Amino acid sequence: MSGLFSAEAWNKVWLYRGTFLLGLESTALTALFGLILALVIGIVLGLFATSGKKPLAFVARVYVEVIQNTPVLLQMCFLYYALAFSDLSIGIINTGILTLGIYHGAYVAEVVRAGIESIPRGQFEAAASQGFGYLGRMYYIILPQSIKIILPPMVNQVVNLIKNTSCLYIVGGTDLISVTYNFVTGENTGGAYAPAYILSGLLFFIVCCPLSSLASMWEISLKKRDVRSGQKARSAERMV
């Protein structure tokens, strides 16, 4: 009954659709709070990295290198079992939020750093020469300009974060992938491989595809705008 065209298998998946939706909810919840944590970590470390203060930049560098050069699965196991053995049971969802927040925080930090570094030095200097302090410089002048460079790769991070909730399977998660796998291997529900995986994939796709399309549309419109203002600038030069 595992066949793609087995009506019975499709029927079973349909019967258990609520389970899949619960998995999706768990995935969405983990992803949402994980994202918030990743943004906080990423923005703080991105600012550290570009602060010009060596100790802060060093902290950011070490964090990013350690996190980016070890597998997220290992980080998840480590966190889960390390916490469990120190009698700090925080639950599966929180483990997922923490791990994904920490992991994607490193990538968000790099995105923020690159965005800030893409702004010409003169902008920092003009702001400093007017008497803007660090926060004022960032808030009024640098971040509004780097946001368009930061946004597209940031959306990709969000999509990756949603997909990475599947890592929770290794610690017995309640996310969509874990739910799907438990379903196809379950005693009562087992066997309906193809339909279950198709549904699970479809649910991921429905959530992630609009996000990544948004990112690419954003990129295209930003490029267009840059071309347009460039043209304007050139034609203005010709007029003078």
Added chain:
Amino acid sequence: MIKLEHVDKYFGDLHVLKDINLEVKEGEKLVIIGPSGSGKSTTVRCMNFLETPSSGHVYIDGEELTHHNKTKLVRRTTSMVFQQFNLYPHMTVLRNLTLAPMKLHHKSKKEAEELAYHYLDVVGLRDKAHVYPTTLSGGQQQRIAIARALCAQTRIILFDEPTSALDPETIQEVLDVMIKLAKENITMVVVTHEMGFARQVADRIVFMADGEILEEGTPDAFFENPSNERLKQFLGKIIRK
């Protein structure tokens, strides 16, 4: 008004400023000239701590400029005009002009805009208030940058090669604005290669080479009978046109 005392600056092993002592008086128009790489930009950038001296002291209005007080002291006393204009490209001209007055000098929006329009009139670009800087020519952008500096209403304006990045045909419009300003009681420190401007506007000219001040004097003394050999060479090369 501004005083540099035994200022040295190193970039790595490069000794770019060698024991610079320089005092700018209130209302004075000081022009710094010299070949590129002579440290003139670094000198003027030390005056608002865009560069921190490796050793020595900088005083503004008798108060020593330090890392601790630089943001507030600079905000109150100096403005700067850059070679590359450095207008904020994500803001309209008007917003470029009103940002610091509103956020740093606690002016109301109305006051800040009145101020902005006043100085847009001074630089002759009132009609550009609502466009974005990138749509303007280099000369226009620099005039806006000067208006932005004026909006802070500081008594000192530092100019770091304000015409060096401009097309030849737009240089004069910027110089004209600066000549107009020079008639006011603003203290101006100008790094430039424009000898005609220096001659017309400067109260005093400083010649730098290899990180040192080699000669200081009134424009007349400077151009009529330069005594320093390096200065003669430099003037010979640059005045040829």
